[in-house]
Amino acid sequence: MVSLSFLSSSTKRPLWQGQLLVVLCVVVFSLLGIGTRTSEYLASFWGTNAVMLGLLLRNPHWGRDWRTWAYAYAAYALTDWLMGTAPFWAFGMAAANELGVAVGWWLFMRKPRRVRELQQSRSVLELLQACLVAALASAAVGGALSWMRFEIPWWQAYVMWAVSEFAAFILTVPVFLVAARTKVWSWRSWWPDKPMDWHYALPLVTLIASEAVAFVMKGPGTLGFSVPAMIWYAMAYGVRPTVLLNFVLSLWKMLSISIGSFTFSLADINDVTSLRLGVALLSLAPLTVACTYALRQQSLGQLRQLVDYDALTGALSRRALLERGGKLLQRMRGEGQPMVLLMIDLDYFKQVNDLYGHANGDKVLQAFVRSTQAVLRPEDVLGRMGGEEFVVILPRTALAQAQRVAQRIGDQLRQLEIVLDGSNVIGVTCSIGMAAITQWDAHNPLELHLSFADHALYQAKAAGRDCVRVYQDPGR
Numbered sequence: 001m002v003s004l005s006f007l008s009s010s011t012k013r014p015l016w017q018g019q020l021l022v023v024l025c026v027v028v029f030s031l032l033g034i035g036t037r038t039s040e041y042l043a044s045f046w047g048t049n050a051v052m053l054g055l056l057l058r059n060p061h062w063g064r065d066w067r068t069w070a071y072a073y074a075a076y077a078l079t080d081w082l083m084g085t086a087p088f089w090a091f092g093m094a095a096a097n098e099l100g101v102a103v104g105w106w107l108f109m110r111k112p113r114r115v116r117e118l119q120q121s122r123s124v125l126e127l128l129q130a131c132l133v134a135a136l137a138s139a140a141v142g143g144a145l146s147w148m149r150f151e152i153p154w155w156q157a158y159v160m161w162a163v164s165e166f167a168a169f170i171l172t173v174p175v176f177l178v179a180a181r182t183k184v185w186s187w188r189s190w191w192p193d194k195p196m197d198w199h200y201a202l203p204l205v206t207l208i209a210s211e212a213v214a215f216v217m218k219g220p221g222t223l224g225f226s227v228p229a230m231i232w233y234a235m236a237y238g239v240r241p242t243v244l245l246n247f248v249l250s251l252w253k254m255l256s257i258s259i260g261s262f263t264f265s266l267a268d269i270n271d272v273t274s275l276r277l278g279v280a281l282l283s284l285a286p287l288t289v290a291c292t293y294a295l296r297q298q299s300l301g302q303l304r305q306l307v308d309y310d311a312l313t314g315a316l317s318r319r320a321l322l323e324r325g326g327k328l329l330q331r332m333r334g335e336g337q338p339m340v341l342l343m344i345d346l347d348y349f350k351q352v353n354d355l356y357g358h359a360n361g362d363k364v365l366q367a368f369v370r371s372t373q374a375v376l377r378p379e380d381v382l383g384r385m386g387g388e389e390f391v392v393i394l395p396r397t398a399l400a401q402a403q404r405v406a407q408r409i410g411d412q413l414r415q416l417e418i419v420l421d422g423s424n425v426i427g428v429t430c431s432i433g434m435a436a437i438t439q440w441d442a443h444n445p446l447e448l449h450l451s452f453a454d455h456a457l458y459q460a461k462a463a464g465r466d467c468v469r470v471y472q473d474p475g476r
């Protein structure tokens, strides 16, 4: 398997390897760009600068060494020169190319990491700004050189250079920026984390269909045909797949423009420039949607975490416990499986607070949850009802089995030595009330079964605490 670990910011390779890679990329991509040159003008696609910028953004320590820039400059100029360009133009163009990369790198590196990695809502605007300024800087030199060399109006030379640089930057750099958070060699990491089913493919199918219609219909308006599908995939797939799809789609659009309605020549240069700019800018819409949507999902996730889990102990909150318990009850009823509820209350907990303070009381609660969780299976549910009262739900569990679990919870807690602030070590016990839910009474709501467990807990407390009691239905 080909290793692409050079794309991973987490792998710090020796500097010389990085520099060699930058030089190789400059040579290969420059040759590719030179291959697209028409006889009378510059390359119709020049991705070298964007790729070099992307590599340096992923591996910032390469860019901090001046030799990287010197080697890259030599690679730019020599490749062009060896391919037949006069030395003055070759070295001048190399300066223009590297200036754009340097300005882009400097601007991006000043931004906070989360902004750079497209994890903030303002990321796309910052990306736009950095790519624009880098392209304008490169065009300041490159535009002047191509004006002198090709005798076209100076403004046209400048705009052409700036737009082509900007388009390459805005489409390529995000691929490197988001790849910084992932393992690029795993294709799976570029795909959404959600389960795959057929309706998941709909945005992609819509995209292909709209591009097919655009290709057949032709005309300037077809550029926007794919916008609904772009917005859709941005919302459905998230940032990373969006960046990748934007890249592929934009390349396709530029290609389809050149094989469909336009050919690249100086005669329709303004059309080509404006189309190129349009295609590049089009990608910003889904990218913004994807970034904003991802942030929203992240905030919702954090909010859900806050609502669903007790901040002190990490057990489920009362609300989430009742919700999950209700669903489990339904499922067990459907499957005809038994389920058991344990209502657990720490004994004489008030005394712990009174003697050692509230903060130490909190420590005891946390220790109890840790020790109980160690006894439970992954499918069991532990929640905090409030204060020092907890509930454990044991799905697919018969009463005898649940009694052993309850015993183990009690034993484990009894053996625990809890170290408090001030190096006091204490032990605590708990009382447990159990209620078994069998198939035939599963239609009762969870709250009723909980009240049975509570009743049994009351009996455990009355019996002297540190023991387990099972609810006995008086009707049976």
Ligand SMILES: Nc1nc2c(ncn2[C@@H]2O[C@H](COP(=O)(O)OP(=O)(O)OP(=O)(O)O)[C@@H](O)[C@H]2O)c(=O)[nH]1
Residues within 6 Å of the ligand: 312, 345, 346, 347, 348, 349, 350, 351, 353, 357, 358, 359, 360, 361, 362, 365, 386, 387, 388, 461, 465
């Ligand atoms: N440290 C701490 N104490 C809490 C928290 N929530 C409730 N408590 C305290 O838990 C104590 C519960 O006391 P009681 O209901 O009298 O129960 P107990 O002392 O355990 O007595 P029994 O249950 O009868 O064995 C009270 O002192 C509450 O202030 C909490 O989050 N942290």
